[in-house]
Amino acid sequence: MRREVPLVLTAMVGLTMIIAHFIPPLNILKDMFEDWFFIIAAFAIYLGVLNLLRINADKIYKKQRDWPFGIVVILGFLVITIPGLFFSGGRSFSEVGTPFYYLYIHVYYPLSATMFALLAFFVASASYRAFRARNVEATMLLVAAFVLMLGRVPIGDWITVWLPEGYRLGNAADWIMDFPQTAGQRAIMIGIALGLVSSALRVILGLERTYMGGD
């Protein structure tokens, strides 16, 4: 029961999904299973959130390192969930003007956008540190990145203005994007398709089942 039922269920559901793709009247199953997935995920988030709260409560209780920040985590969680669930007009909770929207725009969004913007700094230090023309492969990566970075902004055309029109850095960037880049992407994409198909089959056949746990 503990092990066999899940394996049979995975195989059945997986095969049904594949077959349903080719049988139009069965397409509706696809939609329904997706909906069920969302329902399961919606239940599962209680597990995650409970886990998060418990870890932080533990931290505060045991006065572990940085325990005051555990309080911040819990408070942060409550500060947005209580207005979001009870005081923001129910389903229209995310409309402009609700308390939830206010917290979203002034707390959540700046944090998220700034974290995103940190990438600008990290990408700079990564380019400085990692971009070395060590060998042929690294050099190709470097040159392509260089052409793209300069070619995509007006500087690229400006420093190659001595070249005939149509052969400047901007055009080179276009050419790389249109041809070699497309080819590389495509090889990766086709490879992924095959890897995924084989991986999915292993799961459906029950060969890959560590995620199912033991008895």
Place this chain on the structure above:
Amino acid sequence: MSGEVVGVWIGAILTLGIFSFLYKDNPFYKFSEALFVGVSAGYWFVVIFWQYFLPKLVDNLALAYTELVTNGRIDYHWIYLIGGFLGVLMLLRLFPKVGWLSRWSLAFVVGTTAGLQFTRYLQSNGIIQVKGTILPLFVGGNLHTTVGNIVIVVGTFCGLIYFFFSKEHKGAFGGAARVGIWFLMITFGALFGYTVMSRMSLLIGRMYFLFSNWLGLI
């Protein structure tokens, strides 16, 4: 002070809190980080409740119920009970003795994913991309396209050879795989260049917020 002004100040302070990580880890960052973890977990909790849990489960069952009460008809929407049942099984993990039942829900999720993505990727990433690579290597009177097509066909061909697992990369085969790696590297370089562009744009947006919305300098 109006709520809007307070809001901009909160936003600006938190922005600086995250940026301070660039200097080094510090309590100001730890605070912003902890707040971020709490608030974002709460944000998704609320969103999932209103936009997934309610419409996907409660609404469908309510529909089935109304149909039953008003028309006395057993509607197909009752089938969402199965979804709800699988969800409840998930919660059984909280009780160690019956926790293993949650594997049924996991099995369902994994099976659905495997089945759905099997056909989807084979079609869009496999067949259509192969079809896109079938190009003539000679296009009369158009050198640009001729060269481009050759590059695409050779690049895709060699790139795929690199991914062969059951054949050692030696000889001509190894040579082709090497060319394949070159194409992958050019692709990565191009993607890197594009990403630099994207990330700089984001920072421009944030800087603009600080200088314009907060300080009013621009």
Place this chain on the structure above:
Amino acid sequence: MIKTHTPFFESKSTFFFLIFLLAILFLLTPFPVEAQETSEVEGEPVEEAEAPLPAPPANVTAKDIPNDKGGAITISWEKSADDGEGANNVTEYEILRSTNRDEGYEHIGNTAPGATSFSDSDTKNKVRYFYKIKVISLAGTSLSLPSNPAFSKVQWFDLSRLTLFILALIIGFAIFYFINSAKTGKELFIRKIAGLEAVDDAVGRATEMGRKIIFIPGIMDMDSMQTIAGVTILGRVAKLAAEYETKLEVPVSRSLVMVTCRETVKEAYLNAGRPDAYNDNMVYYLTDDQFGYAAALDGLFIREKPAVVFLQGQFYAESLILAETANSIGAIQIAGTAMPSQLPFFVACCDYTLIGEELFAASAYLSKDPKLLGSLKGQDVGKFIFLLVIFAGVVLLTLNSVFGWNLPNLAEKLF
């Protein structure tokens, strides 16, 4: 011909070539797709003049939409002579429907000028319908003649997906075949994958240094095969960690992934004979939010200074934040993803990177289980078929182009 280490190709290469030919034959069947009408009309200003009634649309035809579950009919017509040319004053088409050729027409929808088709997706199967098109212009309206009768029906096999079906069968069969032949003990050659060779050493080094291993299975939920691939790799890594008695930590960003990872790690510790060393706190949830998760991991990396960081799964923009921070504390990083846009950072910042397909191959490779390795061989057959198709197609199209044959656009018809 590619030489391989199993006798399969050599003895049955002819067989495979036949399959290939068969595939091409099937692939040559064109899609039963209705032509997508694009309007060639320019948005001219509409004249407001007294004009005669617009010319009615001609040749109204109705037919069942192929390859669907029924309940829909597509209607097409020829534009009114006053749409885009002539008086050029058409503003709308109205679609009318009836079950009787001569009377009882009801309005069911409208389209913009320039349109020449409409799909009625509200039909009862096996009921005969007639359609008329009413053209509306500034000068008045005119009605077309009724269409032919049409009825919608259920299609039990989607012919437009035949190619996909055949390919899925061939590749599925190839994978299945090699899994089975591996069971009988045939030896398979699998090339070295550097990133995976390094896993053992990395775990060993974490043990020597007495520091943690942190495993990140991507930021997506269990509805992504990449996450599933990441979790299966976690299973192998956890087993090693248990054997080496190294601390493992798995912070995740989805509740379902948390549940799955707990099962996985627990099972791995059990298999390694160390069930006592496992506890649920090794796998914990942080937040569903992409950057909230990244912020928390950044702090974690800096404070815990793990010796090894695994990034295996589906990643988006946060990949660089994670890779760059882990790099700054000197951790060994083994990354893998099938997201092309994130691969460059992993290639630049991490010690080893699994590229695309290699991510999916990783768990099979690490398990050293012949059955799983057999499936990799099956994948190669898929690649081989794709290469053959590309080769054949390119040769044909090139010949077509060089000799100026007027073959129909073959690439369009293939697949």
Place this chain on the structure above:
Amino acid sequence: MNQENNQEEKSFWEKLLSIDRRIIFLFIAVAIAVPLFFKVSMHIPVTPIVRGVYDAIEELPAGSKVLVSFDYDPGSMPELQPMAEAFFRHCFRKDLKVIIMGLWPQGPLQANMALEEVFKDEDIKAKNLQYGIDYVNLGFTAGNEVVIDRMGHSFEESYPKDGQGTPLSELPLMKGVKNYDNVDLIYSLSAGYPGTQEWVQYAVDVFHVKLAAGNTAVQAPSMYPYVQTGQLAGVLGGMKGGAEYETVLGIPGIAVRYMFSQAVAHAVICLFIIIGNLAFFSLRKRKRS
């Protein structure tokens, strides 16, 4: 990060290689911040892939219906918001009807922000556009690519009501819009999943609609193969794509203005790469000799 070795033992190049990354951070901050204070307009050539998007909209006759999906959140605003505004300007000037939807919860809010901005334009204000007749905002529906798939059969299945709670049947614009067959173009503004890739896989590959897209610069390269196969009419990549679009449209906006900062930042990064490589090679040469 900063080793405290003997300074004398390290050559200039070595020091340069082990430079504290915070110095790099500082340079980037300055390179971006300072140019923001200058209004420099740069010449921006328009690439064919952007022109593809422009043409796709330009060739539609007045009155055509365009479905636009807002699949991003405020995190990607700097890149996608200029595109959204330029897109609305283009559509409204050409008297196209716009149907807005979102696969991301925050998407439709972004659309409203863009509309607010666009309605400030004199020429668009003069058209006196009406909600429900000239444009509608269907709002957000959960379900990712499944929503796209279902809309192929019926919009109403996924969106029984618009964002304000009005049933679709009461909206004049939605009259006669049953599924993709009744819209002339789909435009996808996307910052990730679900986004343009899903629109290609589920709408273009299955229902054969015409699709154009605006993407973040990170995502744009992955769309090139789709453009080449014709699954996609064109794609705007990041802020630069937005700037090109504003240029070809003849209405320079915020993306064009940001381009100066962008250009300087790129130059600084390239400079860093050059310095890094010079240091690397001079050290390697010395080691050999």
